[in-house]
Amino acid sequence: MQILKMAFRDLGRNRRRSFFSALAVAIGLALLMLMSSVIQGEMGSAIESAIRLQSGHIQVRTASYDETKSSLKWEDLVENPEQLASQLAGLDQVKAATPRLFASGFLSTGDESTGVRIYGIDPQSAANDPYRDGIISGSFLTADDREGLLIGQAAADKLHLQAGDKVSLSVNTSNGDVQEQAFTIRGIYTTDTYGFDVSTIFLPLAKAQALTQTENHASTIFILLKDTSYTDGVINAIKAPAGLEVLTWRDLNKLFVEFETMAQTYISFFYLIILAITASVIINTLIMSVYERTREIGILSAIGMRSGRILGLFLAESSLLAVGGVLMGLVLGLLSVYLFNINGFYIGNMGLTGMVISNTLRARLTMDNTVNVSVMTFVATILSGLYPAAMASRMEPVEALRAEK
Amino acid sequence: MEVVKVENVARVYQIGKLETQALRGVNLSIANGEFTALVGPSGSGKTTLLQMIGCLDQPTSGKVFINDKDVTTLNRNQRADMRRGTIGFIFQFFALIPTLTAYENVEMPLLLNGHTPKERKERVMELLKAVDLVDRANNRPDQLSGGQQQRIAVARALAPNPKLILADEPTANLDTENGRQVMDLMQRLNKETGVTFIFATHDPRVIGYAKRTVTLQDGVITKDSQSNGK
Numbered sequence: 001m002q003i004l005k006m007a008f009r010d011l012g013r014n015r016r017r018s019f020f021s022a023l024a025v026a027i028g029l030a031l032l033m034l035m036s037s038v039i040q041g042e043m044g045s046a047i048e049s050a051i052r053l054q055s056g057h058i059q060v061r062t063a064s065y066d067e068t069k070s071s072l073k074w075e076d077l078v079e080n081p082e083q084l085a086s087q088l089a090g091l092d093q094v095k096a097a098t099p100r101l102f103a104s105g106f107l108s109t110g111d112e113s114t115g116v117r118i119y120g121i122d123p124q125s126a127a128n129d130p131y132r133d134g135i136i137s138g139s140f141l142t143a144d145d146r147e148g149l150l151i152g153q154a155a156a157d158k159l160h161l162q163a164g165d166k167v168s169l170s171v172n173t174s175n176g177d178v179q180e181q182a183f184t185i186r187g188i189y190t191t192d193t194y195g196f197d198v199s200t201i202f203l204p205l206a207k208a209q210a211l212t213q214t215e216n217h218a219s220t221i222f223i224l225l226k227d228t229s230y231t232d233g234v235i236n237a238i239k240a241p242a243g244l245e246v247l248t249w250r251d252l253n254k255l256f257v258e259f260e261t262m263a264q265t266y267i268s269f270f271y272l273i274i275l276a277i278t279a280s281v282i283i284n285t286l287i288m289s290v291y292e293r294t295r296e297i298g299i300l301s302a303i304g305m306r307s308g309r310i311l312g313l314f315l316a317e318s319s320l321l322a323v324g325g326v327l328m329g330l331v332l333g334l335l336s337v338y339l340f341n342i343n344g345f346y347i348g349n350m351g352l353t354g355m356v357i358s359n360t361l362r363a364r365l366t367m368d369n370t371v372n373v374s375v376m377t378f379v380a381t382i383l384s385g386l387y388p389a390a391m392a393s394r395m396e397p398v399e400a401l402r403a404e405k
Numbered sequence: 406m407e408v409v410k411v412e413n414v415a416r417v418y419q420i421g422k423l424e425t426q427a428l429r430g431v432n433l434s435i436a437n438g439e440f441t442a443l444v445g446p447s448g449s450g451k452t453t454l455l456q457m458i459g460c461l462d463q464p465t466s467g468k469v470f471i472n473d474k475d476v477t478t479l480n481r482n483q484r485a486d487m488r489r490g491t492i493g494f495i496f497q498f499f500a501l502i503p504t505l506t507a508y509e510n511v512e513m514p515l516l517l518n519g520h521t522p523k524e525r526k527e528r529v530m531e532l533l534k535a536v537d538l539v540d541r542a543n544n545r546p547d548q549l550s551g552g553q554q555q556r557i558a559v560a561r562a563l564a565p566n567p568k569l570i571l572a573d574e575p576t577a578n579l580d581t582e583n584g585r586q587v588m589d590l591m592q593r594l595n596k597e598t599g600v601t602f603i604f605a606t607h608d609p610r611v612i613g614y615a616k617r618t619v620t621l622q623d624g625v626i627t628k629d630s631q632s633n634g635k
Binding site for chain 2: 002006009010012013295296299300301302303304305306307308309396397398401
């Protein structure tokens, strides 16, 4: 108790220096909090967006289906998809299960054209809410619409199109021909994800099937769950009919999962750098403090303080700095995450069309991350006190007493 | 009975390639309750000898016994324990811990010795009374005069009831009046409690207080004389 009291008063002796040392700890922690929350926000939202917009939690499709080729051969497609979808939708944990047909084609206006990926969707399914909610002009599709399509804002900007404009769409069909037909842009949507918006257009499923000559077939049954954590449970519950396979969001987003693992490694390096800088400030402060108080250490030793207690005294000082720094850091960290999220951080499209990465970075601070980085900072600060404390405890009393005041 | 016995102690300091012989074979025996002055010009080895007796430093050769225990074989922590229980120190500079109050400074050795709060309080108040500084109990060292600080240092040295108090030039930084007060105090406590005092000094006024005067020159004892003291 006396040691803590002494440590506290020792820190109070040079308030400004103690404050700035604690501030260094605080800034270190705040940086760690901001970094971990931005990464969490980005990774979390990237995976979430990918699930919501592209992969779903689970897909059921034929084993021979090749996503990269958007194959339309009947043997690669799911037959009678509505029936299977409604069975799957009956499961408790399933939020929506809906057939989707993917095709590739060209969208052209008078003199401009762009390659597109066509999603044939059931407009009524809740799985398509993200697109419905993203309509910024015009209206969403209806199931019986035979001439309307939805286009992303990025593509609309690129081709200078507005809702109501006419476009021409050429599509590959199941037997290898190309079909061309005129459409009206019913609506323009955005998912705030450039890579997706610039290349994806929507047709009602029935129209897409007619156009591609794939009647009563779909590329996949797209399944959204009520929560991502139900994935494995539902997988076990689904008995895939012969010839079909069941894939999870992890299978469907391999690139992301790998990217996240890699990112974690880089982050650990950044953490180490920040902690090392913080530690060096604390070591420096305490070493100065040991030198300034050499004679005092000699006195304490002369009146019989054992080296362990002297070590304890300096460790108590670094612990107090750690407590103060971490408390200040939590406030600074929360504040910086809050400020960061007022506007987010606009990163634009980053030129990635293959990945579903949001245009705006947002930080998401989780309890886990906060506790982790706080504990890391706390431990690093106390450990940095070890060397100066050991230095103090090893001083020979005669030498220490001889020191100039 | 002797509290201190120094047997043929030598201390050589090695500074770079230069060897300095601070003590060259000193023999000395101090009995319980003595009030002894170590005198001699600066560089004669007074402080070094006090440090040997005080277990702050170890001799290059020879032996030092405190209460018949050979302290030259003790390790660092054992020496700290020996100091804590048996030896009190008073230094030339007013060696108080600046962050602690007068009360807490006197209390420190008792804390280190594991006394209960009640025992500590009684002992500290008794000592503050003895050095006449009860009203300064809650002042920090920088709020006390040099003389007051040195009296607090005397109280702290006495706190754990040591057998032996070592004082290194205790009045060197004090004016005549404060120096006299501190010496009177030490002498009174020596008489009242029977604790042994050894002090190094070259101040003739202080030497006058001693009952025994041991003179050192160039690391050896050249004279050992008794007197009646003041």
